Amino acid sequence: MKDNTLDELTFSEFLSLQRTQDPLKDLEEVSGDVRKIIKNVKKNGDDALLKYTEKFDKLKISNLKELIFNKKHMEKAFNSIDDETKNNLSYLKERIQKFHESIPQQDWEREDEIFEKFGQISRPIKRVGLYAPGGNAIYPSSVLMTSVLAKMSGVKEIMLSFPPSRKELTDLMLASAYVGEVDEVVCLGGAQSIAAMTYGTESIKKVDKIFGPGNHYVAEAKRQVYGIVGIDGMTGPSEVMIIADETADSEMLALDLVAQAEHGPNSTCILVLINSNKNQEVQKEINNCFDYLKFRETSNAYHSLNKYGKIINVDNFKEAKDICNEFNPEHLQIVLNDYDDVNLKELYAGAIFLGQNNSAVLGDYCAGPSHVIPTNGATKFSSQLSVQDFFVNSSFTQIKDSRSKNFEKVLKTSRFIADQEGLIAHAKAVGLRIKKLFN
Numbered sequence: 433m434k435d436n437t438l439d440e441l442t443f444s445e446f447l448s449l450q451r452t453q454d455p456l457k458d459l460e461e462v463s464g465d466v467r468k469i470i471k472n473v474k475k476n477g478d479d480a481l482l483k484y485t486e487k488f489d490k491l492k493i494s495n496l497k498e499l500i501f502n503k504k505h506m507e508k509a510f511n512s513i514d515d516e517t518k519n520n521l522s523y524l525k526e527r528i529q530k531f532h533e534s535i536p537q538q539d540w541e542r543e544d545e546i547f548e549k550f551g552q553i554s555r556p557i558k559r560v561g562l563y564a565p566g567g568n569a570i571y572p573s574s575v576l577m578t579s580v581l582a583k584m585s586g587v588k589e590i591m592l593s594f595p596p597s598r599k600e601l602t603d604l605m606l607a608s609a610y611v612g613e614v615d616e617v618v619c620l621g622g623a624q625s626i627a628a629m630t631y632g633t634e635s636i637k638k639v640d641k642i643f644g645p646g647n648h649y650v651a652e653a654k655r656q657v658y659g660i661v662g663i664d665g666m667t668g669p670s671e672v673m674i675i676a677d678e679t680a681d682s683e684m685l686a687l688d689l690v691a692q693a694e695h696g697p698n699s700t701c702i703l704v705l706i707n708s709n710k711n712q713e714v715q716k717e718i719n720n721c722f723d724y725l726k727f728r729e730t731s732n733a734y735h736s737l738n739k740y741g742k743i744i745n746v747d748n749f750k751e752a753k754d755i756c757n758e759f760n761p762e763h764l765q766i767v768l769n770d771y772d773d774v775n776l777k778e779l780y781a782g783a784i785f786l787g788q789n790n791s792a793v794l795g796d797y798c799a800g801p802s803h804v805i806p807t808n809g810a811t812k813f814s815s816q817l818s819v820q821d822f823f824v825n826s827s828f829t830q831i832k833d834s835r836s837k838n839f840e841k842v843l844k845t846s847r848f849i850a851d852q853e854g855l856i857a858h859a860k861a862v863g864l865r866i867k868k869l870f871n
Contacts, residue, residue: 437715437719438703438715440742440745443747443755446758447754458648458698469623470626472627473628481628489596496635499618500635503615505606506614509610512607513603517604521576525612527798529580531799531801532584538552538825539552539554546838550828551828552825552826552827555823556586557662559587559640563593563594563626564593564594565645566597572605572608575594575612575614576608578612578804579612581802581817581822585822589615589637589639591614591639594617596621622649623649623650626642626650626654627657642654642663644664644804648668665810668808671702671807672692672699672700672763672765673702673756673763673765674703674766675706678709679768679769681788683720685703685714689737689741690718690725691793694732696732697735699740702759703744704752705743706747706768707748718737749768757778759809762811763781764779764781764785766786766787771786781811782815801816843865844866846858846862
């Protein structure tokens with residue numbers, strides 16, 4: 433195992449590298465295959481799903497209903513697990529609820545001299561599809577990070593999809609779905625699952641919006657179906673950036689980097705050291721982690737850190753902030769002796785963790801915010817999942833006095849702008865009201 437796992441870069445070298453990279457390259461490489469899968473599922477429904485389940489999951493079945501589970505199945509699975517697992521799943525649900533119950537409601541109403549009332553009403557999406565990664569590694573946390581929010585928002589129908597797995601793993605996911613109050617589960621993975629939720633099949637009812645993280649096939653499928661259904665965003669391989677100074681604990685830094693690298697071979701893990709000489713110390717601790725965790729050179733974490741892991745040395749927090757806002761990480765940890773220069777509103781990252789004993793790992797589990805967070809730089813224009821994503825909004829207006837001078841101005845100004853835009857019918861529709869009300 434090589435001594436220096438992470439590439440070491442200067443401030444200018446990192447910025448130059450970032451500006452030449454294409455964050456969607458991995459998605460584009462599978463775009464053609466994903467398009468074929470979606471087209472096949474749309475055309476052939478259950479038959480296509482059965483063939484993909486056999487091809488990708490090595491599971492041959494004759495009827496898709498063998499992979500579909502209802503609330504009774506979930507309850508049975510929940511009752512089969514031990515009390516410690518039940519209690520911990522319930523505690524995770526409580527932490528998620530505690531954070532999101534404080535998010536303000538979106539309904540509002542006002543009035544002015546023209547409108548008796550105007551404002552916005554919010555209503556929950558009727559049916560959502562939740563995707564959770566699965567296979568040999570399963571993620572009950574991902575089930576709760578989406579289903580709890582959907583239920584809190586008042587969504588009427590919640591469907592969950594995850595890849596087929598061994599019975600004990602499937603039971604744990606079904607038990608998690610029971611805790612999250614999911615209505616229906618289907619054991620499907622990959623792009624074919626996204627296609628099924630989008631278009632529906634003989635056995636699967638289509639949804640209105642899809643949520644949840646997945647691999648690059650899932651992310652690309654979500655990108656291709658957006659517009660036919662809603663999606664929560666582009667959530668790809670995990671990312672963490674840690675900004676630290678000389679006071680940070682090197683062993684903690686190393687293990688937090690390895691922890692995020694553990695998510696998959698394409699995870700990006702970046703350590704930004706401010707005026708610090710910890711490079712070799714952290715590199716040594718990372719290799720120590722590999723030794724005692726028994727992560728070999730074939731492991732996701734080793735591959736990820738060797739390919740995408742970086743240490744960047746900077747002189748001050750301003751340079752660290754510039755690196756953060758160039759990369760726009762999914763997770764940002766800040767470990768400093770002094771936080772006086774830290775203005776969180778100036779940092780563009782999905783989820784921010786302050787303090788030595790805080791960690792993105794807590795964000796994956798019991799901190800409270802959802803761990804479904806945009807990646808590939810998308811945190812500069814989108815946000816991590818919240819209850820608000822499960823609502824759709826409508827504006828409304830109601831006229832107070834149709835014959836008032838104030839309303840006459842609204843009409844005349846609207847007609848003027850319609851004339852400027854060359855929209856004749858628009859102008860005449862407003863003009864008719866002017867004629868009938870004020871002439």
